[in-house]
Structures are given as structure tokens and as C-alpha cells.
Amino acid sequence: MGGLLDPTRLQRRWQLVLLTSIMSIIVFLFFSFGRPPPSGEVTDPLPISQLGVSLHNQGISGTPIKPKDLKVIGLVFFGRKDRVRILNCYLERNLASNGGWLDEVHWVRNTDTKEDVDYLHELIENHSAYKLVEIKEHGFVGYGLAWSTLEEGAIYLKVDDDVVFMADDAIARIVSTKVAHPEYLVVSANMINSPLMGWVHYHMGATHPYLPELIDPEDVSPGLAPDREKLKHPDTAKRTPWRYTQYPHWTGPDDYFFSFEQEPPSMRHRWLRLSTNIDNQVQQLKRTPISDAEYSTWGNSVQSWAIAAQQHYSFLENLYEDQLDLYQFSPKAKAWISDYQRLSINFIAINATEILSHLPMDTVDEEWLTVSLPKKMGKSVAVDSHALAVHFSFGGQGDVRTTDLLGRYLDYALENACMAPGPRDTRGSYYV
Numbered sequence: 001m002g003g004l005l006d007p008t009r010l011q012r013r014w015q016l017v018l019l020t021s022i023m024s025i026i027v028f029l030f031f032s033f034g035r036p037p038p039s040g041e042v043t044d045p046l047p048i049s050q051l052g053v054s055l056h057n058q059g060i061s062g063t064p065i066k067p068k069d070l071k072v073i074g075l076v077f078f079g080r081k082d083r084v085r086i087l088n089c090y091l092e093r094n095l096a097s098n099g100g101w102l103d104e105v106h107w108v109r110n111t112d113t114k115e116d117v118d119y120l121h122e123l124i125e126n127h128s129a130y131k132l133v134e135i136k137e138h139g140f141v142g143y144g145l146a147w148s149t150l151e152e153g154a155i156y157l158k159v160d161d162d163v164v165f166m167a168d169d170a171i172a173r174i175v176s177t178k179v180a181h182p183e184y185l186v187v188s189a190n191m192i193n194s195p196l197m198g199w200v201h202y203h204m205g206a207t208h209p210y211l212p213e214l215i216d217p218e219d220v221s222p223g224l225a226p227d228r229e230k231l232k233h234p235d236t237a238k239r240t241p242w243r244y245t246q247y248p249h250w251t252g253p254d255d256y257f258f259s260f261e262q263e264p265p266s267m268r269h270r271w272l273r274l275s276t277n278i279d280n281q282v283q284q285l286k287r288t289p290i291s292d293a294e295y296s297t298w299g300n301s302v303q304s305w306a307i308a309a310q311q312h313y314s315f316l317e318n319l320y321e322d323q324l325d326l327y328q329f330s331p332k333a334k335a336w337i338s339d340y341q342r343l344s345i346n347f348i349a350i351n352a353t354e355i356l357s358h359l360p361m362d363t364v365d366e367e368w369l370t371v372s373l374p375k376k377m378g379k380s381v382a383v384d385s386h387a388l389a390v391h392f393s394f395g396g397q398g399d400v401r402t403t404d405l406l407g408r409y410l411d412y413a414l415e416n417a418c419m420a421p422g423p424r425d426t427r428g429s430y431y432v
């Protein structure tokens, strides 16, 4: 007969609908909040939809807006695929097509290793904003020639191929500081692992007590004993969880210390956080290499792999704890002026016109850009403390490769930087 339901059946149907809804909400809440990621396990990159805001990568408020007519070009001296794999994630994120400040990236090939060169060619094919700069002469001469390929009128961001982290606002900050301050010939980012700034960071309280994990020499298998030959051919970084909270605290004798001159304990090792309290925090730092760091271009901060390692582990802690402001001066403070002590140029902004009109360089580019030319022109070299970036290692710090740090930076990049939306354009475009 007719389609009408009797009142009691209708009531039961509503009860069923209500019950199902409540159950779904409970199940949803359980899966959203009930399961923290298991520690010690590498999580896959987050889906794009969850990457809109990166909690660990916020600069101070008020990121500058890019002037309409300004052309910004990245300049990378390319050598090593395992580093550029990380750097490239940050560069892509900062391309103008993704809402960033980089209109183009020019790659200067600085290696003949086939695997690396193939990777570079693939990178350039994949990005319309990337260009190859071929210099016939490599080494010292090649570096000098590369500077003559600059395009008049553009602001250049010169980046080393082993910059393994940059804050989302780092490029915007150094470029806008350069444009706003013609009295600075070079504006550098505030680099983690920099011979001058490392000393500043330590004395500002941004570097924490870390020591290499104590390993019984009998537990070091022969394959992992420190081996100079092997270090020349490092294998690709193995992805390792970047959060310091996923590792235990350091344990060992109370009188143990590690000097900035010591050798790595094994081919693969990690540094662990010393536990501190109000009574021992000063003493704990004194046991670690950073306490001897010098403010000097050629001092131990550029030579010691241990000082580098401690700064990296401390940085990853600060990144996790959302306290990158430990490295920054107050918003109103001026830049840190380094003239005329030679400053490393791992991440700097320069005006092409100023460089081109003074070529050729009569010495190595770093000396010329941060000492000779600024002196000659009566200008300063400045570090913008609000623009943060990380430089992996200098030539003399090669032993940093015996740590698991590159794998940690890779993990952070895969989780937070690669294929993520650009700094301001949350729609992005290259991942759709």
C-alpha cells in the first residue's frame, strides 16, 4: 500500500542516523588526535593539503613585498648532487612562479663528475626559470669569469650549493635590505656555521651543549672506523629523523669533554644533547667544542668539523622548538657590520651593476667582494640577522660528513620544503 511510514518506524530511523553520526565523530576524533607519530620512525612527507603553514619556519612578522620592477636572480656554483637535492627544494619554493622572489636561477657548472652533471642538466630541463652558465675554465679562474656573466640591473642572490636550509623570508629580507641600504655593498644572510657569526650565536645563547655519542671502540665495526680515503667518496645521505626529541640524551663520564680539534669517533655517528639544569648549564657548555670558538675568518670556526657539528645540532633543536629568534637581533636593530674582516659568501645579495662596473676581480671573489671592493668604494658589508640560512660545511670541515646531519637536513626538507607551496602563494603551481 501507500508510501507513508508509520510514526514508530520513522522514529527508529532517526535514532539510527543520530547514532551513526555520533560514532563517526568519535572515530574521526580518535584518528585525528589519538595517535602521535611513533618516535624513531621516519614519517612520509605530509600531503600537500597539510603543508600550508610550516610551524618551524616562520620569520618575524612583516615580510617585505617584492618591488614590481626588481629582477632577482639566484647564482649557484654547482658541484654536488647530494647537497643540491636539498637546496633545490628551497629554491623551487622561492621561485617567482611559486610566489617567491627568485625570477631565475643561474647554475655555474663547477664539476666534471658525470653523475652530478647529468643531474644538473635534468634540473635545468625541468625548470623554465633555471639556466646553465658554462665556464670553460674551472677553479679559481672559472669563479672569476662567472661574475662577468651577471645581468646589468638585477639583484643577485649568490648561494652555495651546500646551503641546506633557508627560512621562508630569508631571500626577501637580504634582497630588500640590500636595496634599501646602498651603503652596504654586500648583504649576507645570518648563516649558521659561519666563521664570524658562529661566535656571535654562541655568545647570544643560541648554541647548546651537544657531544658525540660515546661509542666503545670495540663496538665500531672495521667498516666504520674513521677512514680518510672513504671520506673523499661519501655515499648519498641517508634520511634520518630531524627532531632532536627522537634521540636519547648523551650519557658518559662527568669529566668527559670534546675539544674542537678532536677527530670523529667513527665514520657514522651522531651527537646527543647533554641534559642541563640551572646548576650545571654553564659547565655543560664548557665541555663542548663551541666554547673555544673564535671570531675570525681563518680561525677554528672555519677549520673545526666539531664546531660545525655542534652548531648544526643546536640549530635543529632551535628549529624544532620554534625559537629561531635566538639568532636574531631586535626588529629595530641595525645589521651586523663585518668590515673589513673577510666574510664568507655562502648566501649574499649583491647589485649586478655595482659588480660589473668594477670587474675584473684582482683576487679571489670572497676577498674582493667583502674586503677590497667595499674598502675601495667606501661601503660596508652587512649581515641581516633576521635572514636565516644554514651552510653545511667548509673545505676544512669535511669530517662533518661522518655525522648523520645531512640525512637530518634531508628529512626536514622532504617534510617541510620540497614540493610545498611557496612562501606566500599557498596555491603553488608546480605540484598540480
Ligand SMILES: *[C@@H]1O[C@H](CO)[C@@H](O)[C@H](O)[C@H]1NC(C)=O
Binding pocket: 119, 122, 123, 126
Ligand atoms: C625532472 O622531472 C621528472 C618528471 O617530473 C622527474 O621524474 C625528475 O626527477 C626530475 N629531475 C630532477 C633532477 O628534478
Ligand SMILES: *[C@@H]1O[C@H](CO)[C@@H](O)[C@H](O)[C@H]1NC(C)=O
Binding pocket: 070, 153, 154, 155, 178, 179, 351, 352, 353, 354
Ligand atoms: C644598483 O646599483 C646601481 C648603481 O649604483 C643603481 O643605480 C641601482 O639603482 C641599483 N639597483 C637596485 C635595485 O638597487
